[in-house]
Amino acid sequence: MNWLRKNSEVIILPLIYVVIFLLQKNKILNNYVIQIIMLAGVNIIMTQSLNLVNGMTGQNSIGHAGFMAVGAYVSALFSKIIFNAAAMPPTMQTIFFLLATIAGGIGAAIFGFLIGMPTLRLKGDYLAIVTLGFGEVIRSIIRITPAVGAARGLTGIPKLASLFWIFVFVVITIYICRNYMDSAYGRGCLAIRDNEVAADTMGINTSKYKVQAFVTSAFIAGIAGSMYAHTLRYLHPDVFSYTKSTDFLVYLYAGGVGSISGSILGAFILTALPEVLRFMNEWRLVIYGGLLVIIILFRPVGMFGGKEFAFLKLKTGGIQHIGFSNLFQRKTKKTIVANEEASR
Amino acid sequence: MKKFVLLMVVLTLSLVMGISAVSAEKVIPDEINLGMISTISGAQAIDGQNMTDAIRLVQQELEANGGLDVDGKKVKINWIIEDCEAKPEIAVNAAQKLIEQDGVLAIVGPNNSGDTIASAEISQAAKIPQITNTGTNEAVTKVGDYVFRACIIDPFQGKVVAQFAYENLGLRKTAVIYDNADTYSAGLDKAFVDAFEALGGEIVANEAFSGADVKDFSAQLINIKNANPEAVFVPAHIDNIPLILQQIRGMGIEATLLGCDSWDYAAMPELVGLDVIEGAYYVTGFSPDAETAADFVKAFTDLAGYRPSFCSAMAYEAAHIVLNAIQNAETIDGTGIRDAMVKTSLDLPSGHVTFDEFRNPIKSGIILQVRDGVAQYVGSVSPAE
Numbered sequence: 001m002n003w004l005r006k007n008s009e010v011i012i013l014p015l016i017y018v019v020i021f022l023l024q025k026n027k028i029l030n031n032y033v034i035q036i037i038m039l040a041g042v043n044i045i046m047t048q049s050l051n052l053v054n055g056m057t058g059q060n061s062i063g064h065a066g067f068m069a070v071g072a073y074v075s076a077l078f079s080k081i082i083f084n085a086a087a088m089p090p091t092m093q094t095i096f097f098l099l100a101t102i103a104g105g106i107g108a109a110i111f112g113f114l115i116g117m118p119t120l121r122l123k124g125d126y127l128a129i130v131t132l133g134f135g136e137v138i139r140s141i142i143r144i145t146p147a148v149g150a151a152r153g154l155t156g157i158p159k160l161a162s163l164f165w166i167f168v169f170v171v172i173t174i175y176i177c178r179n180y181m182d183s184a185y186g187r188g189c190l191a192i193r194d195n196e197v198a199a200d201t202m203g204i205n206t207s208k209y210k211v212q213a214f215v216t217s218a219f220i221a222g223i224a225g226s227m228y229a230h231t232l233r234y235l236h237p238d239v240f241s242y243t244k245s246t247d248f249l250v251y252l253y254a255g256g257v258g259s260i261s262g263s264i265l266g267a268f269i270l271t272a273l274p275e276v277l278r279f280m281n282e283w284r285l286v287i288y289g290g291l292l293v294i295i296i297l298f299r300p301v302g303m304f305g306g307k308e309f310a311f312l313k314l315k316t317g318g319i320q321h322i323g324f325s326n327l328f329q330r331k332t333k334k335t336i337v338a339n340e341e342a343s344r
Numbered sequence: 345m346k347k348f349v350l351l352m353v354v355l356t357l358s359l360v361m362g363i364s365a366v367s368a369e370k371v372i373p374d375e376i377n378l379g380m381i382s383t384i385s386g387a388q389a390i391d392g393q394n395m396t397d398a399i400r401l402v403q404q405e406l407e408a409n410g411g412l413d414v415d416g417k418k419v420k421i422n423w424i425i426e427d428c429e430a431k432p433e434i435a436v437n438a439a440q441k442l443i444e445q446d447g448v449l450a451i452v453g454p455n456n457s458g459d460t461i462a463s464a465e466i467s468q469a470a471k472i473p474q475i476t477n478t479g480t481n482e483a484v485t486k487v488g489d490y491v492f493r494a495c496i497i498d499p500f501q502g503k504v505v506a507q508f509a510y511e512n513l514g515l516r517k518t519a520v521i522y523d524n525a526d527t528y529s530a531g532l533d534k535a536f537v538d539a540f541e542a543l544g545g546e547i548v549a550n551e552a553f554s555g556a557d558v559k560d561f562s563a564q565l566i567n568i569k570n571a572n573p574e575a576v577f578v579p580a581h582i583d584n585i586p587l588i589l590q591q592i593r594g595m596g597i598e599a600t601l602l603g604c605d606s607w608d609y610a611a612m613p614e615l616v617g618l619d620v621i622e623g624a625y626y627v628t629g630f631s632p633d634a635e636t637a638a639d640f641v642k643a644f645t646d647l648a649g650y651r652p653s654f655c656s657a658m659a660y661e662a663a664h665i666v667l668n669a670i671q672n673a674e675t676i677d678g679t680g681i682r683d684a685m686v687k688t689s690l691d692l693p694s695g696h697v698t699f700d701e702f703r704n705p706i707k708s709g710i711i712l713q714v715r716d717g718v719a720q721y722v723g724s725v726s727p728a729e
Binding site (some may be wrong): 159228 | 458
């Protein structure tokens with residue numbers, strides 16, 4: 001009993017799924033709401049992935065949709081073209097869906113490694129430009145590759161992702177990120193974020209830690225891409241444009257950068273909000289944008305910045321100072337410190 | 345126990361009656377909800393505006409009539425317009441919302457192929473007919489048998505040009521220069537060559553170049569010049585057209601120039617050069633100058649304050665195809681309307697419309713000719729089957 005009280009998430013998380021499932025069965029939540037929840041789940045996984053780089057390690061990845069694109073296309077190729085999962089019995093479908101998802105994650109992780117390896121050895125904002133370029137390059141390559149539908153898009157991907165699987169992957173992602181943050185690697189990343197020079201001085205192999213975090217992040221983004229592909233059943237290169245990457249950045253910074261709970265809430269609320277606002281017709285996105293401005297003005301650290309859900313049992317604090325508003329200020333301070341170090 | 349038995353009997357009876365009421369005859373509701381999805385925000389907000397105004401015009405016509413006349417009963421039509429931001433996943437949300445929450449019986453739009461393919465999966469599963477206005481990707485109607493399109497597709501254009509060249513212009517020897525790395529261009533070439541040869545004409549040169557990066561077409565054009573054609577068909581994209589046309593004239597080829605809807609830009613004559621393109625013919629899906637479109641263009645311009653674009657004309661036609669199907673449907677539900685849509689035979693601003701077995705429209709292509717630097721309406725061509 002005492003153990004249960006301490007580990008209430010073992011009960012609470014399955015309970016959340018059961019409640020949603022029962023509401024869906026009894027037609028209280030229609031497919032429209034379920035669809036939004038599923039998309040929100042995909043966005044939560046993506047925002048978690050971004051949080052590993054931007055929030056925990058303090059690097060700037062602004063083309064994260066590129067990794068999502070790799071994951072989505074690799075997994076769709078796997079399940080549609082190589083194995084034609086649509087014609088399989090349900091159990092085999094599930095197995096191949098999971099294999100396709102992992103293949104998507106590995107594909108994205110390989111690209112993450114190839115990009116992170118050279119760029120993360122440098123200190124500064126080089127990663128931002130490289131990831132931005134990477135996103136565009138991937139999109140252009142997909143657009144001219146006939147095997148994945150080129151500019152016409154890839155259609156007829158089997159619908160293998162369900163509410164259940166998305167929920168499972170959201171939970172797994174949350175726990176991977178949580179444990180990562182709480183591990184020696186994660187603490188190393190936090191140290192790099194707070195002061196790279198100091199972390200280096202303390203004996204942390206900064207480029208190794210940064211590459212590790214970046215590759216993990218790319219892997220998770222690939223998983224999210226697979227979920228996206230098998231939910232929507234249609235992929236188009238232009239979906240993974242720079243705008244898509246910006247969406248995830250907005251979810252992350254409005255939710256609370258550096259906070260796992262913040263990235264969950266930010267992604268969920270900001271995915272659902274435009275749909276809730278549908279009754280406002282053309283004013284919808286005006287109100288949405290206005291709310292974002294208000295959030296950042298009144299809570300520069302994001303909705304959940306510096307806080308975590310109790311069930312995650314995370315004590316890692318001290319992230320108030322990397323809110324959106326003083327992101328650049330922090331950079332200057334760091335540069336000054338670095339310059340001082342150098343002059344000594 | 346008695347109560348329970350009684351309850352069961354009542355339930356069973358009401359169920360039987362409910363079923364028999366549905367199957368007995370056409371039940372005409374007082375109100376019908378119809379949906380429209382378009383890019384009201386995002387990069388193509390202009391198309392969203394065009395489509396919204398087209399639906400406003402349809403709504404105005406309906407209100408002037410007191411509703412839609414279904415077997416003598418006036419049915420109130422509610423149009424529910426949703427934004428898809430030009431993002432497939434938002435289009436899916438919009439389709440889900442329209443079907444699940446608003447209970448629409450048919451969906452018009454979205455205007456992009458990608459958004460249509462993604463959202464059509466939803467309407468196909470829910471058995472709600474959906475008709476895109478300008479989604480030209482062939483894969484759109486392959487999603488399923490509830491998915492239609494209002495605009496003509498590429499192979500059809502090839503047929504129209506071939507028929508116009510053979511019958512109206514009386515040409516017998518034509519040449520083609522096309523991009524074999526591009527599906528649009530290669531598809532049009534094949535359709536044109538097949539149709540022109542089937543009519544009895546001769547393709548004297550069918551020359552391919554590879555990719556949009558090609559800037560020098562002299563190798564292909566020398567072959568065309570030596571074959572001495574009466575006309576040259578150029579199914580290329582906007583970035584190649586000016587160069588190809590200029591080089592054709594530069595080579596001294598004096599044949600008539602034929603084109604397709606990628607030529608349909610107001611600035612085209614200036615881009616190419618007025619003397620080069622003068623007299624060229626090309627096909628497009630809609631012209632506001634066609635006599636069949638006169639009433640629509642006037643009504644639209646009065647309502648919206650600007651002339652209708654291709655996008656708004658096709659949205660208007662899609663809406664009318666749906667309304668006509670509701671009038672002719674045997675049952676007023678998704679399946680009934682879909683079955684009636686397949687049998688559509690309707691006069692619309694771009695001409696008479698029917699559907700082929702893949703739910704692509706069979707209708708006239710509009711032929712335009714560039715005269716004095718302006719594309720002018722020449723006539724409509726309906727290719728024989």
